[in-house]
Amino acid sequence: MALTGVEIFKxxxxxxxxxxxxxxxxxFAMKLAQRQVSLDACPDVSEExxxxxxxxxxxxxxxxxxxxxxxxxxxxxxxxLFRHEKRFVNPCAFALGxxxxxxxxxxxxxxxxxxxxxxxxxxxxxxxxxxxxxxESREPMRYESVCKLVYGIAPxxxxxxxxDVPESAEVSIKIYKDNKPILYGADGNNYTYMTEIAKKxxxxxxxxxxxxxxxxxxDLTEKIKxxxxxxxxxxxxxxxxSQILEHNTLIRRAAIKKNFKPLGYPIIxxxxxxxxxxxxxxxxxxxxxxxxxxxxxxxxxWKNLALFTLRQNIYTDPQVPMQVEQKIYKIGEPTPESPxxxxxxxxxxxxxxxxxxxxxxxxxxxxxxDCEGLSVLTAWAAGKFTASKxxxxxxxxxxxxxxxxxxxxxxxxxxxxxxxIEDKLDGWKITVGPREANGIPAFLRSxxx
Numbered sequence: 508m509a510l511t512g513v514e515i516f517k518x519x520x521x522x523x524x525x526x527x528x529x530x531x532x533x534x535f536a537m538k539l540a541q542r543q544v545s546l547d548a549c550p551d552v553s554e555e556x557x558x559x560x561x562x563x564x565x566x567x568x569x570x571x572x573x574x575x576x577x578x579x580x581x582x583x584x585x586x587x588l589f590r591h592e593k594r595f596v597n598p599c600a601f602a603l604g605x606x607x608x609x610x611x612x613x614x615x616x617x618x619x620x621x622x623x624x625x626x627x628x629x630x631x632x633x634x635x636x637x638x639x640x641x642x643e644s645r646e647p648m649r650y651e652s653v654c655k656l657v658y659g660i661a662p663x664x665x666x667x668x669x670x671d672v673p674e675s676a677e678v679s680i681k682i683y684k685d686n687k688p689i690l691y692g693a694d695g696n697n698y699t700y701m702t703e704i705a706k707k708x709x710x711x712x713x714x715x716x717x718x719x720x721x722x723x724x725x726d727l728t729e730k731i732k733x734x735x736x737x738x739x740x741x742x743x744x745x746x747x748x749s750q751i752l753e754h755n756t757l758i759r760r761a762a763i764k765k766n767f768k769p770l771g772y773p774i775i776x777x778x779x780x781x782x783x784x785x786x787x788x789x790x791x792x793x794x795x796x797x798x799x800x801x802x803x804x805x806x807x808x809w810k811n812l813a814l815f816t817l818r819q820n821i822y823t824d825p826q827v828p829m830q831v832e833q834k835i836y837k838i839g840e841p842t843p844e845s846p847x848x849x850x851x852x853x854x855x856x857x858x859x860x861x862x863x864x865x866x867x868x869x870x871x872x873x874x875x876x877d878c879e880g881l882s883v884l885t886a887w888a889a890g891k892f893t894a895s896k897x898x899x900x901x902x903x904x905x906x907x908x909x910x911x912x913x914x915x916x917x918x919x920x921x922x923x924x925x926x927x928i929e930d931k932l933d934g935w936k937i938t939v940g941p942r943e944a945n946g947i948p949a950f951l952r953s954x955x956x
Contacts, residue, residue, distance in 0.1 A: 512537040518556040519549065526550055567762045567771050570597075571738055573637075573689050573711055574665025580636050582740070582773040582799040588763050591825055598822040599794055600636035601814060602667055602802045604779055606643045607653040614653060618660045620806055626815065629829055629854040633815040639691075639802045640679070642670035651678040658682050667691050667713070667775075667800070673700040684708050689740060691715070691775065698727060702734045711738045713775060719744035721757060725769040732769075739772045740799065751776055751792055759797040773799030780804065787813060794818050829854035833877035835906050836861065839870030843911040846871045846951060848940060849897065850918060851878040851886045859944045867948035869955050872910065876900045883918045894924050898931030916940040 516536035527548040529535040538544045539560070546552065546560055570584035581597045605617050618638065625634035640657060642650045650670060657666070668679045671692035680690055691713025693701035698714070705712035714731060716724040724743055731739065743754040755774055761767035776793035778801050780786035786803060787810050793801040794817050803810075823829055830852045838861055850860050852875050864871050876897065878886035886892035901907075901915060913935045917924060919942030928937045941950050 512540040515539050518560055520551045567766055569772050571711055571773055573687050575687050576663060578663055580665050588759060594824040595822050598818050599798050600800045602637035602639040602800055603635055603806050604639045604641050604802045604804050606641045607650050608643045611656060618657055621664055622661050624806055624811060629858050635806050637665040637667060639667040639669050642672060642675045645672050647674040647678050650675040654679045654682045671697055673697055676704050680704060680708050689713055698731055702731050702736050705736050711740060712736050713740045715742040716744040728769045740775050741772045742775050748789055748792055752796055755797040775800040777802045790814055791817055830880035831857045831875060833875055835904050836873045836875055838864045838873055841870040841872050846916055848916040849874040851876055851881060851883050851892055853880050853882045856882050863944045863947040867951040869951040884920050887921050894927030894931050897928055914938055
């Protein structure tokens with residue numbers, strides 16, 4: 508059972524040293540009880556107290572990592588039901604399901620699809636994160652062959668080994684033992700064997716309820732934990748949209764609100780459907796409602812873009828605007844005669860403006876100024892996109908060494924700043940550009956004509 512703030516306070520040093528960032532040990536204890544800080548913030552807590560407080564300070568959803576290297580996937584560590592309360596921590600992973608009954612050439616094509624799925628959107632690299640190898644044949648030798656094939660093509664891609672056949676689990680785990688895979692398929696019939704394999708190779712074990720029952724799932728996780736495996740992902744067996752929504756919500760509520768440890772694990776959802784649009788809708792439910800892994804049957808580009816965008820929107824911090832780096836960006840291959848435009852570092856503003864400059868086919872410089880991720884009008888209203896700050900940024904950017912002219916094009920919405928900027932930037936001409944980004948191509952082309 509979770510400790511109260513007062514109970515936690517009794518185990519702290521009570522020195523009020525402020526090293527944790529809080530004025531008193533009691534204030535820190537209250538935050539620790541709400542799981543809003545880590546116990547590591549207190550450098551003076553005793554080892555005995557650390558052991559007692561470990562459970563109280565641990566996030567209600569167990570943090571896990573599968574895969575290795577830069578493509579490793581982090582899961583769990585969530586502390587809230589709704590993102591506006593704080594934020595969701597680790598974005599859910601998308602995995603492409605690959606059946607071992609497919610011909611080798613089709614399996615190879617699917618693996619290459621995953622390898623080539625990466626796109627860039629508002630400054631972030633987004634991709635299908637993993638492959639779920641499905642032992643549909645239930646034949647250990649075929650499954651082993653497919654695992655070797657996939658590993659040989661893309662060993663860097665995290666893998667979920669999906670089989671409830673212990674012999675298949677044994678041969679496949681040997682291939683991926685150094686890559687931290689997930690071994691999914693422990694159920695009421697085979698959990699002792701599957702737990703032994705997971706424990707032997709120190710991998711995450713996927714637990715599923717055959718009867719689509721949270722009670723069965725709870726019983727299984729407790730039994731497996733008693734056998735010595737702590738790192739689990741869970742599957743309630745839900746496959747229908749309404750059931751996925753219901754089960755995922757109940758699991759998250761039990762973990763967050765009740766600190767119910769048997770369900771305090773990342774959730775895997777199998778969204779596979781023959782109808783691609785329906786599959787996308789089912790996957791969207793998983794993204795929005797607490798799935799840590801969503802398994803898909805295919806990954807067309809349109810589907811990826813829709814799901815990537817949804818995931819990106821849900822897993823951004825609602826209290827922190829998305830931002831790009833402050834600097835001078837080259838759009839195309841600008842020359843010393845190319846125009847110089849300026850905007851703020853709000854990601855959406857930057858990507859819309861830079862996209863319209865690209866559409867104009869006029870190579871340009873785009874000065875992106877740090878306004879704490881605010882749009883042009885909002886930054887101007889907040890006093891962060893002012894004449895003096897713009898002038899200072901242009902002077903310090905070094906752009907004067909790259910261009911032969913001294914002309915700065917500002918957004919039309921802040922035309923009122925043109926005179927003040929000219930006063931601050933001696934020798935510069937300030938030109939007012941379009942109010943809307945979609946006017947940029949015609950504006951730049953008319954100047955280049």
